[in-house]
Structure formats: structure tokens, C-alpha cells
Amino acid sequence: MPHLIDPTLTRRERQRESTYADIVTASRDLLQDSPELSLRAVAAKMGLTAPALYRYVANYQELVDLVAFEIDKAATETFAAAADALDPDDAAGRLVAATTEFRQWALGNPHEFSIVFANPIAEAACVRRELVTLASSGHLLTDLIHDVWVQRRFPIPALDDLAPAVREALEEPLIPAKVAHIAAEDRGLVWVYMQGWTQLYGVVVLEVMGHMDPRVIESGEMFIDVVRRFAPTVGLADDVPRLEALIRERLSR
Amino acid sequence: MPHLIDPTLTRRERQRESTYADIVTASRDLLQDSPELSLRAVAAKMGLTAPALYRYVANYQELVDLVAFEIDKAATETFAAAADALDPDDAAGRLVAATTEFRQWALGNPHEFSIVFANPIAEAACVRRELVTLASSGHLLTDLIHDVWVQRRFPIPALDDLAPAVREALEEPLIPAKVAHIAAEDRGLVWVYMQGWTQLYGVVVLEVMGHMDPRVIESGEMFIDVVRRFAPTVGLADDVPRLEALIRERLSR
């Protein structure tokens, strides 16, 4: 994303913005090689000393959050691009393409993946939770499932059939903007999304962490299996052969 | 596990064994409070200096592996105990009880859980991989699913219907002992186990890491939902109401 000159920003502000971009770039560079991201290494890579970074970031955790947020944003763009490579009317194919791209990206960039999706945020501040919660990747997948639903109208649970805790979580999500465009009575769809995300997350984390037979990881068969089992839930039982072919084509790239 | 005096071990060997136990105890104590396990802190807690630990462990990673292995072993005993609290003939109930106990333990001991199940072993040595792969928890869950299968004889995939990579992984697992007691022609059952483990792992990691709406985590509804959806796969469709009640009873403790 080439940074056009924004006249509303003063020169200093523009330079500051550019430094933030440099921080992210340096951090992602380091994550290509090492699983650990260190503040000092980032500073060194930028030609700065460590204390200088504290002008931009309150502490190490905030650096990680910043980088994680930007990684998620950038990765989501590649997921969206994978979807956009297909016919705009092929909602099912778009969902599967983005999902497959997510899996491939995770395995190809395990450190970046870990920083975004395998970081404990239970004991973190509210800011952190908000950032991660409005993850753009989650937003994208929700949209793609919604598109499938618009086409297929697969059954979704009524809010009254869901447990109270779930209903609350769907009616008033932590970040309202995330599902604001989904009508209140259709929020059961978000529960279906969460079911799917849970399964996708399970395979991918197992694969990225290496907690699975290497031969199975390499083949991608468990990932395919998950998609195959989830397809009927979103009205795509009949599309499985085509979708599976689509996945295999993408996996073999 | 009270250590009886083993006359086959010399005094020195016994003392060494006891020191290993102390290392694990000190480490687990530290993990109760802090998410990070530091070699120096372990040494200090034992009244030693850091270099002394290198008489027992080659490096930090080996300390983590040792602790992770022992935690897995100890945790598995509590899972097994949860199963044993039920009628020995109630294979379904035993599986669900152990599974629920796993989820509860994970949420109650997030640091211990992370060290065992959310540690990247992709870029680790072979020793590490072997240790984690012969995880006793995996062994237990495989046994419990096998018991359910003996009772219900739910359909399992034929090896010929599975992808080559999967077939290889099932026929010659990384650690042969793990599934040695399952006949070659019944190895499709292990694939069903892996499907179930993937789903269980997905929810629990999401919950432990806090990457889910706190209200949903607290209620345990997504975990219940996963069990509910998996039940038919192992011939337990009709048992869902009873099993769900069993879960809810355990969750409310």
C-alpha cells in the first residue's frame, strides 16, 4: 500500500507514521527467521537503539500487538485475493478458497501465524482483546459464510434455541461493528461461523505446531477432511467433490 | 506416587531420580503463577544455582520437555480417574467424562496446558517429537474411543478408502506402541480418533487462549456443541441427551 501524501498530516506526523510502518516491516522480517520477536532486534534492524522504540510503543506487549494486528490485516488481504480469483457468484468456492489460503499461509508463515492466532490474550489488557477481536480475518470469513447463506439459505439455529450465554454473545458481540450488518434474527448464522472457525482453527493449529503426523500434515488430508465434514452444515453437501478438487488444486501450488 | 525404595538402584541413582522429581515439582509450582518457565527460577526454587541444573538437563528446551512430559502424565491420570468414576460398561460416558475433565483441566491450568499442547515442536529435535507423540493423554483417548467402538461398532473408514498419506500414517504410526493393540484392519478407527481430537483441540485451545467470547467460554457451550456434533460419528447419536447432562453436571462443579 503506497503511502500517498496526506496534506491533513503534518510532516512530523507523516514521518511518525512511516516509522510505525518500518517497525512492522522490521518485525515481520525477523519473524521470517526466528520464532521470537525481540524489541532490541527490531530496533537494531531499524538502525535504532532499543530505548528509541519506546517513543512509539509503551512496552513489548504493545509492539507484539501492533505487529499482530498488521499481520492479520495483510494476511486477510491475501485470503480475500484468493476468494476474488473466483467467480463472484461462486460463494461456496470463494469461502473454500479463502479458507485454504488461510491454511497455506499459516503453514508457510508459522511464526507470523503464532503471533496472531496462538497468543494468549486471557491475561492481557482490554485494548489487546479489542484489537484481536476485531480481527479482519474473522470479519472476512464471516462475510464469506454470509454470502453462502444468502445463496443457499441453509438452516441456522434460532436465537431461542441457543443457550442464554450464546444468545447474549451473538446479540451483543464484544465488537458490535463486526456483525452489525447481520440482522438480529439471523444472528444464529454467526454461531455457525463460530462452529466452522473452531474446527478450522483446530486443524491448522495442530498442523502449524507440528502436533500431527508429518505425513498427514504434508498431505493436507485432515484439513480437507474438516472442510468435507463442515460442508453439509452450510448447505454445500452436493458441492463437496467440486470444492475438494478446488482445495487440492490450491494445495498443490 | 510415593517413591518406594528400589534396591536395584544405587543410592546415588535414587538421589538423582529424586532430584528430577524436585525439578518437575518446582517447575509446576512456578507454572501455577507465571506463564513463563525459567531455568533460573526453577534452580532458585530448589535452592540451587542455575548451572547446577545443567547436570540434569542439557538445555532449557530439555527442561521444558521433561516438565511437559510429566505434566501430561499426571494430567492423564486425572482424566482416567474421571472416566473410572463411571460404570466400567458405560464406554460412552467414560469417554465424555475424560474429555470433559480434559477441558476443565486445561482451563484451570492454562500454563501447564500451553506447555504440553500449545508448544511448537516443528523445529525441535527428534527426541522432543517422540516424547510428545507418545503422549499418554493421546493414548488414553484412543483407548476410550476404542472401547466405545467395541460396544457400538460404529462404521469406520476402510484403509483403502483413505488417502495414501493417511493410510501410511495409520499403518506405521510414528510411535508403534501407541496403537499396537488395534488390529491392522481396524486402524480406520484411529482416523476417527484423530478427527475427534482435532475438534476437541480446536475448542479447548481457543478457550484457553481466550480467543472466544468470554461468555461462551464461561458457559462451555461451544465445548458441549463440539461433543454433540461428534457423538453421531462414534455411534452415540441416541446418547446425546444423557451425555450432555453428564457434561453439564461436571462443568458445574
Add this chain to the structure above:
DNA sequence: TCATTGAAGTGAACGGTGTTCACCGTAAAC
């Protein structure tokens, strides 16, 4: 235009980490 202000960066320092090495006492082994 000049003085002032404040943002950005530095070097030194503190406490923490994993790790290595030379050294030492003492308990086990021959």
C-alpha cells in the same frame, strides 16, 4: 527572524534470562 518548545534518539544502567567454564568438595568405587 529568533527564541522556545518538544519530539526523537542516545548511552549508561538495572535486573532478568540461557549458557559456558574453571574450580572444588565430597561421596562413591576400586
Add this chain to the structure above:
DNA sequence: GTTTACGGTGAACACCGTTCACTTCAATGA
């Protein structure tokens, strides 16, 4: 009773996150 080697120490190195006093210099306002 002598020798061996095991288990422990203290000092040191390189790295980490973080703080603080200090400088520099560009943007700002009079």
C-alpha cells in the same frame, strides 16, 4: 585408602525488557 567422578559453585558472556538523564534538532509561535 586412594582415586574417580558426580554434583555443586561463582564468575563471566551475551542477550533480553525497561528506565532515566541527557542531547540534538526541527517545528512552532512571537
